[in-house]
Amino acid sequence: MDLQAQLHSGENRGLNIDHQVSRGDGAEGLRGMLKGLIEWLNEQLPNLNLPAETSLETFRACLLGGPTLGHLLNSLSPGAVEMGVRSEYHLAIVERFLSTLDKMGLPGFEVSDLEQGSMVKVLECLHELKSYFTSDVDRGPAHNRERSWNLPQMESTDGSDSFQADEPQSTKFGPEKRRNSWGSKFQTVLHNTALSGNLGPDVKISDLVKWNSLDKAPTQLLFSMIERVMDESFERKSADLFLHLACLQQNSLYKSREGKYQSRVKALETLAVGASEESEVAVNHLWQIKTEKIKLEEKKEHDEQNVLRLIGEKDERDAEIGALRQELEAAKISYGKHCLRLESQAKDTKAELGKKIKDLECLLALSTKKMREFEEISEYEIQKLKNRELRYHCFVDSHFGFLQELREDLDSVRREVLKTREWYPVEFQHLGMKLKELLDAAENYHVVLAENRKLYNEVQDLKGNIRVYCRIRPFLPGQNEKHTAIEYIGENGELVVVNPLKQGKDSRRLFKFNKVFGPTANQEDVFKDTQPLIQSVLDGYNVCIFAYGQTGSGKTYTMTGPDMALEKDWGVNYRALHDLFQISQSRRSSILYEVGLQMVEIYNEQVRDLLTSDGSQKKYPFLRFLGSTYHNQPNGLAVPDASMHHVNSTYDVLELMKVGFMNRAIGATALNERSSRSHSILTVHVRGTDLKNDSVLRGCLHLVDLAGSERVDRSEAAGDRLREAQHINKSLSALGDVIFALAQKNSHVPYRNSKLTQVLQSSLGGQAKTIMFVQLNPDVESYSETISTLKFAERVSGVELGAAHSNKEGRDVRELMDQVHIYGAS
């Protein structure tokens, strides 16, 4: 059957694609069409060997397996299936076919239609082509003249039946064998043509068209021929096209092929129907896909919303995480700080604990030590108690023995009492006689006592009412003992001083005192000669003891003693008062003594109470001097208007003197070392009442620490210092004048020349006793001060030893000086 017939028969068999599509037979029709097509294909192309029940998918895969239209069309030629042809080759053929259709003005299809399996357009194209050719035939030779077939005249090189394929044919049987017999040369040309896609320029279409062997030529070759004819015809616009086509039509080949292609077209139509159904399925599938797509889009939208929401949530979470991170950082920092704090606290606590542990260990060690000591002590105490118990037992035993002895003694005493009772009246009478004698003696006792006091006073008077003792201070630490001005100290009160600036006999001077105490003499030695005068005070006489000398010569040391002195270092003051209380106590059976104390200071001719109880430091002058107003005082004593303190013991005196020294010290701070610039006077008033006849004794003791006697050069001193010096000089020379007048037994004694002599008046002169300690500084640098002090002493004592050469004393002195010279020289 030729192609036209096959197309027609296909149409008649209901394989028309339009018909199939418009009918919309659906899947059933498509399957039927596919079945018919497969039968036809298997018939035409037995080597396709498609199974009868091939599905549309399998069919399409089969077509697309090598799968271009060119291949298919080639395959449609019986026994023309070419093995191993590449897809590019088929693609090129299809493209050429499509371009030819385009030039012919026929509708084509896309290569992708074949690849995607859509056969509708392919079949439409074939249908159009069929119609085209049908209408050409119908239009007759005039119309055919417009088309010329210009098939090349294929000549066999070997002159025989031309085209013979080169490819091996050993595996081909039946129809294939027939095709192989088609002529090797022609096969080679076709094959080369197929590979190149051209018939070659040297092949004439007219020759090919006339060639009888074309009935066995592959379909592709035929199409190539058609294409060539058409190309040539269009290019040349020749009317040979129809001539060539007519030739082809007249060619038995064309006719035989037409039948074949009709069936093929039908098959393709069937295929197209199947494809349209398939496309319907595909449309449905596409619809489903669209629906799914919409759903997916919705889902995507939903997912996007979710994503947005999740992004929002993520941002929130991020913000939260950021905040949490910050919190975490802050917490970390605070935790770190806290850790550091805790660590430092732990360190401190550890150190503290370590310290406490050490303390506790020390305490424990101490406690252990104490415990051991206590154990030892308790053991010792237990032992002691045991010993005591033992002793107690011994004691009880011995006392028991004593008790026995006492009982025996009691018995003997009883016996004695009995015996005594016998001679008691005789003894009693004897005692009565003796008592009468004692009463007679007692009546004379006070007379004897008064006589005794008188005699004692006469003895003191014989010793001298004015006694001058010299005391030489030892060198102080740091002073050079070799630089001394004291050369000789005699046992009978002689003192030789040496002038370092003079040579020979003139350099030495001799002085005579009641006694000279050297640097080694202690406080007790110094007080020994003073002690007898304390009894005189209690006997109703006035005594004045004072120390005279330059600053630092030891006046306070002699009168009071050093600071915080022990009993052995007590000065004259304490010792005198101590004796006073002792003697008064020893006389308490016959005389009752009352002792009062006053302490004043004279500074710049002004008197100040050092024992004021109100603590106020009144301004000078604050004491009204009462002079010798004996009778104005309740106790009949002449005292300045200073406070009087009653004392019963040495302790009382010590306490009051502390107050006095303290007040003097306060004043000293205010007035620049006033202790050296003022006279301090401690006055002890004694009032004794005779218990037998109530007669009253009054005595007074003045203990005076004078101001420094050093002369202040007028040119050096000025202001307060000059005024102080003037007052001191005046009062000391007044004292010297008074004592000198007393010593000379002058009728006039100039007491009133100074406050000092007025205060001391009661103790100077008359029956009063005066002791002066002349204090000397041994240092040679103080030589001039020493000499002036010694001159004062000479004047007071009334004996000018250094000048008395003519009298007996003077001779003694010369001898003494000679001795001293020898002594000093040796």
Ligand SMILES: Nc1ncnc2c1ncn2[C@@H]1O[C@H](COP(=O)(O)OP(=O)(O)OP(=O)(O)O)[C@@H](O)[C@H]1O
């Ligand atoms: N006999 C002595 N033995 C030991 N030390 C003495 C003796 N005499 C004086 N001193 C010391 O010498 C120093 C001066 O003595 P002290 O103060 O008694 O002198 P002063 O003449 O009273 O002086 P002032 O006029 O300044 O009161 C003191 O340190 C004192 O202890």
